[in-house]
Amino acid sequence: xxxxxxxxxxxxxxxxxxxxxxxxxxxxxxxxxxxxxxxxxxxxxxxxxxxxxxxxxxxxxxxxxxxxxxxxxxxxxxxxxxxxxxxxxxxxxxxxxxxxxxxxxxxxxxxxxxxxxxxxxxxxxxxxxxxxxxxxxxxxxxxxxxxxxxxxxxxxxxxxxxxxxxxxxxxxxxxxxxxxxxxxxxxxxxxxxxxxxxxxxxxxxxxxxxxxxxxxxxxxxxxxxxxxxxxxxxxxxxxxxxxxxxxxxxxxxxxxxxxxxxxxxxxxxxxxxxxxxxxxxxxxxxxxxxxxxxxxxxxxxxxxxxxxxxxxxxxxxxxxxxxxxxxxxxxxxxxxxxxxxxxxxxxxxxxxxxxxxxxxxxxxxxxxxxxxxxxxxxxxxxxxxxxxxxxxxxxxxxxxxxxxxxxxxxxxxxxxxxxxxxxxxxxxxxxxxxxxxxxxxxxxxxxxxxxxxxxxxxxxxxxxxxxxxxxxxxxxxxxxxxxxxxxxxxxxxxxxxxxxxxxxxxxxxxxxxxxxxxxxxxxxxxxxxxxxxxxxxxxxxxxxxxxxxxxxxxxxxxxxxxxxxxxxxxxxxxxxxxxxxxxxxxxxxxxxxxxxxxxxxxxxxxxxxxxxxxxxxxxxxxxxxxxxxxxxxxxxxxxxxxxxxx
Numbered sequence: 001x002x003x004x005x006x007x008x009x010x011x012x013x014x015x016x017x018x019x020x021x022x023x024x025x026x027x028x029x030x031x032x033x034x035x036x037x038x039x040x041x042x043x044x045x046x047x048x049x050x051x052x053x054x055x056x057x058x059x060x061x062x063x064x065x066x067x068x069x070x071x072x073x074x075x076x077x078x079x080x081x082x083x084x085x086x087x088x089x090x091x092x093x094x095x096x097x098x099x100x101x102x103x104x105x106x107x108x109x110x111x112x113x114x115x116x117x118x119x120x121x122x123x124x125x126x127x128x129x130x131x132x133x134x135x136x137x138x139x140x141x142x143x144x145x146x147x148x149x150x151x152x153x154x155x156x157x158x159x160x161x162x163x164x165x166x167x168x169x170x171x172x173x174x175x176x177x178x179x180x181x182x183x184x185x186x187x188x189x190x191x192x193x194x195x196x197x198x199x200x201x202x203x204x205x206x207x208x209x210x211x212x213x214x215x216x217x218x219x220x221x222x223x224x225x226x227x228x229x230x231x232x233x234x235x236x237x238x239x240x241x242x243x244x245x246x247x248x249x250x251x252x253x254x255x256x257x258x259x260x261x262x263x264x265x266x267x268x269x270x271x272x273x274x275x276x277x278x279x280x281x282x283x284x285x286x287x288x289x290x291x292x293x294x295x296x297x298x299x300x301x302x303x304x305x306x307x308x309x310x311x312x313x314x315x316x317x318x319x320x321x322x323x324x325x326x327x328x329x330x331x332x333x334x335x336x337x338x339x340x341x342x343x344x345x346x347x348x349x350x351x352x353x354x355x356x357x358x359x360x361x362x363x364x365x366x367x368x369x370x371x372x373x374x375x376x377x378x379x380x381x382x383x384x385x386x387x388x389x390x391x392x393x394x395x396x397x398x399x400x401x402x403x404x405x406x407x408x409x410x411x412x413x414x415x416x417x418x419x420x421x422x423x424x425x426x427x428x429x430x431x432x433x434x435x436x437x438x439x440x441x442x443x444x445x446x447x448x449x450x451x452x453x454x455x456x457x458x459x460x461x462x463x464x465x466x467x468x469x470x471x472x473x474x475x476x477x478x479x480x481x482x483x484x485x486x487x488x489x490x491x492x493x494x495x496x497x498x499x500x501x502x503x504x505x506x507x508x509x510x511x512x513x514x515x516x517x518x519x520x521x522x523x524x525x526x527x528x529x530x531x532x533x534x535x536x537x538x539x540x541x542x543x544x545x546x547x548x549x550x551x552x553x554x555x556x557x558x559x560x561x562x563x564x565x566x567x568x569x570x571x572x573x574x575x576x577x578x579x580x581x582x583x584x585x586x587x588x589x590x591x592x593x594x595x596x597x598x599x600x601x602x603x604x605x606x607x608x609x610x611x612x613x614x615x616x617x618x619x620x621x622x623x624x625x626x627x628x629x630x631x632x633x634x635x636x637x638x639x640x641x642x643x644x645x646x
Contacts, residue, residue, distance in 0.1 A: 005039065012053065012132055017160060017162060017232070020152065021232060022166075023165070023166045024237060025168065025237030027171065029280065030281045035057065037247065039164075040055050040057070056131050056132070056133050057134045058072045060135055060136065060137045061140040062140070063141045063143055066147065069151065132162040138165055139171045150226060152230065157230075244281060248281070262288070265311055269314070272318045275319070276318070278326050283326060284318065293385075305403070308374055309376055315369070315372065316368075316379055317382055320334065323364065324386060333360060334387070339398075343378035346362075365377065414435075415437070415438040415442075419451060435462070439478065443478055444485065445482050445486035450493040450496065450519070452479060453500070453515055454499065457512060476514065479515060483515075483518060484522070492529070492530045493523055493526075494527075531562060537552075538556065539574060542574040542582075546582050554589075558597055559596075561601045563611070572614045576631065586634070587637045594644065602645060605641075
């Protein structure tokens, strides 16, 4: 991101320019935020050749004629600004004129500027030789884009004014092609009919009409021509979401409990945002505002709500906001789901009965709750609030009563209370029992390996604060031994960072390097075990169930070094028993896989080399036949793959 900032500043610093630059990015991705917080101040701090630059920012959103642009520049630059407005701006510490002052008043009367009673030509009134112009929302103007760019070109080419254009070229392209589509379709149909081509069956009619529209009304080419003349450089804006999300969270600083919760769960916010498949930060801002209301109401009426439930509410609020507001689904997709139990039943029906009507719900759950375990994953009061903007208190209390009656902390395993609740909510008379039960589970390796690691952070903290009567060496020994036992039954954890982010203790520097290193070793062994089981399960389909093999290999093994985890001699026996056609197909699959995932599959090359040697030894001296030729070619393919790593 700093490279982009510096490139823009280099453009401003240049002594002479006769071109503008463009910042291109998706709607809601934070381009305007980037201008306001990363670019504007840095430009205004520059002093070049004794001249200090100021910036003029204009959103073209809703602009209906070119004169409106001149008005906006005039307002920002004129020295005739009304004294009352200046006084207002100074008293409110504002550096830019409020939009209502720009658009809600007659500018000539407002500034007391007249020109013999005639209509003012605003372009005569402003000077911009020490200004940097920024035009935002180009694609949202109500004026022809070609006309706007031509207008801007006057500043750039003739006056050499530094000019930055911010837009979404993807939407701009769509707008250029779709404007006046009905009229264009009518004219294209008329022309095709006059030329006798309308009923010709050489290509589909829709395609003919589309091609004729592009030929006759090719605004896109006009745009490209003027862009080539006007725009010297186009920068693709790829936001640093961690920086922007941190900025978004700052607005909640006044609510200490909320900001603490949000900062503790920044990884959850980021991962849910990424899973939405969009870059729309506006929706994220709106969803966090919604969650602020949800968090405050839950805290007021149900102050002892389980932390895991609050985390799930956060995920659900962000997820459903994106699904509805990004236009992915119609609003009623969730409207008919009454509660969490019905939601879970729909998941079961979609998985066991392959009910296509509920396929979307299954995909939603798999996407947003992947590797996040929670009994409650659907909250009707949140769904209603996001969909209708009404906070239904009756539904809220119905949902919360079910949660309270279901998640009885007295019945929760002790270790889960530490992991899912704020530990300070455990009463003093229960705390000792929770500690002893948790230690017993750790000693006997009854917990997930990753949970033992998380619990170690808590126990280290408790030792430091004097909350438990153990020394840290004893605790570390208990946890090391417990991890060794747990690794015999645990499963590989592939989202370590997300799991560790759920630790909710503050203000302490916990030394966890030894524990984390030991966990990494054990987790790596679990990964090998998992892949070995996967390899056995997939390769056993050769040669009798080849369709199953191809399907599962394509879905599960393309980007993992699966050959590393299977006995090479047994693999050769299976391949040699396959049909000639299947040997060729397997060879082609391996080639395609290596082209796309060279780095990921490198660890399996030792076994690939052994497989090649076994094949070569087998076919050596054998009488030539089709099977032998197929195996020779298979070996040659393996040799080619191995050469890529030399």
